[in-house]
Amino acid sequence: MDAVRKALVLAAGLAFALTLGACGGSSGPNCNTNPTGPGCPPPPPTTPAQVRTILHTGSCNGLDVNFLCFFDPFTTTQKGDLDVTVDWTFPEDSIQVMVSTGSCTLEQINGVQCNFLTTSLAATTPKPRILTVKGVAAGTYQLYVGNRGPKSESISTQVGLTTPGSATSATSTSGGRGDAVGPYRAAVAAR
Numbered sequence: 001m002d003a004v005r006k007a008l009v010l011a012a013g014l015a016f017a018l019t020l021g022a023c024g025g026s027s028g029p030n031c032n033t034n035p036t037g038p039g040c041p042p043p044p045p046t047t048p049a050q051v052r053t054i055l056h057t058g059s060c061n062g063l064d065v066n067f068l069c070f071f072d073p074f075t076t077t078q079k080g081d082l083d084v085t086v087d088w089t090f091p092e093d094s095i096q097v098m099v100s101t102g103s104c105t106l107e108q109i110n111g112v113q114c115n116f117l118t119t120s121l122a123a124t125t126p127k128p129r130i131l132t133v134k135g136v137a138a139g140t141y142q143l144y145v146g147n148r149g150p151k152s153e154s155i156s157t158q159v160g161l162t163t164p165g166s167a168t169s170a171t172s173t174s175g176g177r178g179d180a181v182g183p184y185r186a187a188v189a190a191r
Contacts, residue, residue, distance in 0.1 A: 052162045053163070058156070058157045060153075060154070063152060065150065068109065068187045069147075069189075070187050071145070079138060082136040088153045088154065091124060096123075098120075099116065100116050
């Protein structure tokens with residue numbers, strides 16, 4: 001019985017010592033109550049919330065077949081992810097969307113001499129058409145929408161910029177330098 005009592009006293013003493021050791025004492029940092037105190041690891045950096053700003057909205061009515069609508073140039077003041085949404089009236093119409101760096105003339109577009117940030121092939125789907133380019137540098141850009149028909153169209157557009165952009169280099173969900181841009185008969189200005 002004495003041996004059992006001694007073993008219990010020893011076990012209780014050991015448990016008490018282990019409990020005190022787990023408390024940490026006053027010699028080390030207490031990062032639970034003061035996470036920015038000396039000896040505590042730095043907190044993880046916070047990422048600023050992304051903000052989407054509408055840069056441009058517009059419409060183009062009575063856009064005939066093989067005509068191209070020129071929208072006013074728009075400017076971004078900081079790097080971000082650019083999105084362009086284009087919708088039109090008749091689902092059977094084939095629509096092409098292009099965004100250039102700077103501005104271009106109809107002759108430059110038809111001659112594949114325009115520096116396009118992104119383009120879409122002329123198609124009936126998806127409707128609405130949404131193009132996204134990540135990591136676009138601050139600058140001036142211009143939107144063009146072409147109607148390949150078969151009917152005259154009314155077009156509505158919205159251009160947005162989300163900052164801070166998550167990408168480090170410009171990438172596009174579609175397009176390129178406008179290799180698939182066929183000649184358009186005429187250009188009209190958005191109203």
